[in-house]
Amino acid sequence: MNRKTLVLAAAIGLLAPVLAACGETESGSGGDDAIVVGTTDRFTASKDAPAPLDPAYAYDVGTWNILRQTVQTLMVQPRGEGEPVPEAAESCGFTDAGNERYSCTLRDGLTFASGDPVTAADVKYSIDRARSLKADSGVFALLSTIDTVETQGEREVIFHLKSADATFPYKLSTPVAGIIDPDSYAKGELRDGFEVDGSGPYTLDAEVEGDELVRATFTKNPDYKGALKVNNDKVEMVSFEDADAMGEALEKKDIDVMSRTMSPEQIQKLAGNADDDLDLVEMPGLEIRYLAFNTEAETVRSKAVRQAMAQVVNRSELVSKVYGSQAEPLYSLVPASITGHSNSFFNKYGDPSTAKARALLQKAGVTTPVELTLHYTTDHYGPATKKEFEQLKKQLNDSGLFKVDIKGTPWSTFRPAEMKGEYDVYGMGWFPDFPDADNFLAPFLDEDNFLGSPYSNAEIRKNLIPESRRQADRLSAAGSLTDMQDIVAADVPVLPLWQGKQYVAARDDITGTAYALNSSSTLQLWELGRGVSG
The missing domain is CATH 3.10.105.10 (Dipeptide-binding Protein; Domain 3)
Structure with a gap:
């Protein structure tokens, strides 16, 4: 198959994970035939930012792209353009004419990766925690229009807003509104380090050396219940020192997908070269x-x-x-x-x-x-x-x-x-x-x-x-x-x-690259699959 550029009409963003790893994988198939995604970004826990993956703190596209795979939100943004749709929720909507009262009903049978049930009380805990911690990243400001959070029974959550906010459903699709296990996240402090406990489509295995995440492995969560269809069993993320090293790894089949950040020269070469089995996906x-x-x-x-x-x-x-x-x-x-x-x-x-x-x-x-x-x-x-x-x-x-x-x-x-x-x-x-x-x-x-x-x-x-x-x-x-x-x-x-x-490059046996990113730059690893090279 000739290398080609696929141009998508939807206005979708670029994967920007901030991870650090020690180098290339042994093969493009990864461990247990994992799909391997390359990046040049780094992810570090530091004195100034010791809790990079806590939903109450994380506020950059990279950390969010980790959390979106592992922590469920009531709503989720769809593949391309369009308004958010229910995810952990069975249904959500404004219940008043003034857009100041918003109610969600959870799906039945949701559980955290630990096996504990996900309840309306957990949703309230998660959102109230982020609002009260007021992390210096400023992410809590996305929830600033909330006045109080109310629960009714095990599955209904009601948000009373301070003022009308037509964008509120979008905000419930962001990781700061992610549902976390109260047993793993203390109410009055951030959770340091790289562990994540949620109910999303994947669980995270974080391989850490010193203060850096050197490899992130996402494994399909067998107990996941939600709106997303997961097309693979495992995805690994590996970081490279620069775009040239990442591109070389893609050519050598050490990785399957090349994401952020390719150089302008690299993109031009990928778009114009027709002698290989690599696809460059271009998106507004x-x-x-x-x-x-x-x-x-x-x-x-x-x-x-x-x-x-x-x-x-x-x-x-x-x-x-x-x-x-x-x-x-x-x-x-x-x-x-x-x-x-x-x-x-x-x-x-x-x-x-x-x-x-x-x-x-x-x-x-x-x-x-x-x-x-x-x-x-x-x-x-x-x-x-x-x-x-x-x-x-x-x-x-x-x-x-x-x-x-x-x-x-x-x-x-x-x-x-x-x-x-x-x-x-x-x-x-x-x-x-x-x-x-x-x-x-x-x-x-x-x-x-x-x-x-x-x-x-x-x-x-x-x-x-x-x-x-x-x-x-x-x-x-x-x-x-x-x-x-x-x-x-x-x-x-x-x-x-x-x-x-925005651009993603992949080997041509990788499917789902057209949907690997949505309109708000959300990485959707669940869309990736492995097909037949043409």
Whole structure:
């Protein structure tokens, strides 16, 4: 079979597990004919983040992709586009006209991997625990509209909301709302380490060396009851030092699937080479990249500095030189394919202009060149990140208005430092928790935002976010969503750069790759199977 590129119509995201392993497997079939998935990301427990796999703490696409295989949620997002459907629940729905009371009935006979039954009380315990712990990752903010959780009998859970929230079913599909065994997770503290106990389609065997997860083995849970069909008995995840080593392993049949993160050059080669039995699956993406600002830092406290950067940065040139056809310029936090998107940054700043940027700085009395350090992570968003920041540095410095340096740091150090406010300007990526404009705005702008940003806008927090959530028809929310995007373009607490397409490469005897990821970047290992090489 010739190597081919499969292009999917659904807007689905890219697998981004953060695991670390010691190298290649003995064969592509893995132990017991396991399907082996390669990644270049690392997953580390540290002093700053000792509980990376606790649902009450985990808040990046990698840890979530582990939890989604092992911990059930009441709702789950479907294969492609569409609203969430019941998973651990038999049924769920709003029971009032105001979208403030939401009720779920559990499936009959659910059990944890330990054999203990899953009850409504366990659901209440799990969600109340995450809300009360308020982990510094900020993930608990996804549950911020909950007022109280009530149970009726063994199977019914009722959520009373503080205010209308049409996105609430989506939030119940995220791992922070995962159902955990109270016997394994203490109420008042996070669970350190890499163990996971749930009722999902797989159990996890975590092979740990020191403070790193070196191999993750997902074994089909024989007692699983839910909406998902599991097409394999075992999947192993292995991490490689870089994309080249991962690609070589795929060529040598040491792994079956290559996921995040391939280099742009690697993707081009896979797409254009027709002499092998490998398939490259290309999907429109909801991944975005952006610069974030500590708006209280002296270097960027002046709004004019941030606006000048927005006026100078040339997104089209950046994308062309670094990612080519694999990404598109982005002029809002909300991707172009999401209902409610507005090109707010282009509407305000137009094409890049040094003259307009200079005028902004002069009007504000800012002395030039403005000295800045742009921070980026070296091992979390792929091998092209350094090249991307070199281009940003060049664009800003060529304007004569900035004197920019760049500094790369491993994710295990970068993320805690960012959360503590140690960086004035830094690069981040975002894979949505769920595919709705609310999830590209509230996590950055609301109280307890996941960046720990000091930026606060009362109109957004008190009026616009609640207004948008009252609209079950998301088209009807476009007005408040656009207003939020316009405020972001004016104040520039973040500077959106691009949105990317998504890719998975696999040997052609692996089936289900078209459904291995859904619209919110969820890894769905249960979709993978082993067929016949053609």
